[in-house]
Amino acid sequence: GDRKTVQLQTVKHAEKNLGEICHLLGSYTRKTAKLRDKADLLVAQLFDFSSTEGHEVQMGLKNLAEDLAMIQDYRQAQVERLETRVVGPLKAFGGVVKNKRADLKKFNTDLNRELKELRKVEKIRLRNPADRKSIVSFLKLENTQSHMNLKYLILLCSYL
Template sequence: MNRSSTTVNGSERQAKFVQDRINQVEKYFGFLCQTFGSITRKNARLRDKSDILTTHVLSYADNESINHSTRKCLVEFAGNYGTVQDYRQAQVERLEAKVVKPLSNYGNVFKKLKADLKRAIASRKKEMKQQKSLQTAKEKNTGNPNLIAENALQHASEDASRSSKELEDSMNRFEKNKITDLKKVLSDYVKIEMSFHSKALEYLTKCSQNLEAIDEDEDLTEFKNSLREFRGVPSILPRQGEMSNQPGVSSNVNQRPGNTLTSTAREQTLTSSGMYSTDGIDDDDDDDDLSDDDDDGYEYRR
């Protein structure tokens, strides 16, 4: 059955609506994907810088032989602050798996939708061309050509109708999945952030307590004793015994339990997965790594 002109025009309007919808969603999903990718990379760099800080604090504590209170508390501080970075590592991995990857996978979804749209538009154009051919044959008032043109038009109309229905079904599925996935991605992001910050607050509180526990008067007394000894004056103040390294605390931050990736290996885990590109991103070790710049190199995986 040949479709009416109204139906054909309706298909054309539907195709325009679908095209605008695909372009709109693709644009903003691209923005989300790019931004979440940037957040993930920045968190990874912040984790690496914090690991360096932990290493320096431990090194300072290991070489502190006079202020025993400071030494003890700094070792405990480094252990707790290092644990925060273990949780930050888990945050980075979860962001990559539950937020960035699902969004980057939509690149293939948009590619398929555009192919369906292109096929529907081509079928509609073919139908319109057959309508013109039939009209031309009728104007010539010949016999058999009319029958041939009508058959060709019927086949073209059936193909156009089928393509239009397939496109409509594809868009309905896409819209349903898009809403569900967007809700899940944003919910997962919020949960990941809440989980990290709750654990970070717990161990940062311990870090604060470690620093508060430093006995300034005791350490000053020990320094005065050492100073008097170097001057050849006997100490008149009691000295604390030499303190041993705290058990279970390593000065190598990259060997902490649960922290098996070095800073370089962790960064390669993010950039070599193929899910997003870091072209055009400032990934050096300058202090501006943590600035709020825009990363234009982040794209869908095509």
């Protein structure tokens, strides 16, 4: 009971926080890309304006435009790195968390089924304690299934 609750809370906590982090990083990446686009427009406008001015102003505006263009190259690299190295892997990890939630749900369903079967065995034992053969064969089957589910739970916990 306690361990199951802790695992469910861990998965819920991871889903909530990863979702929020992905949302914020996506927003940050989009806004950085918009800033890059606006600066590209500014660079183009500076080049256009410089062509209509005198030599000194023209050189100053072109230098400013070139410097601003270099900054935008760095901003472009930042956007690409954010998308490939941060947002992408976080989205993939979100899928892992969803799979773990589904696995945990399946395990809980199996566990509840096993508990129900054990209650059934207890009822059989109380009704007819002399029928040991059917009780023992039923318990052997349940023990095999429980052992497989226990291994699965241990494997599942190691990934959380």
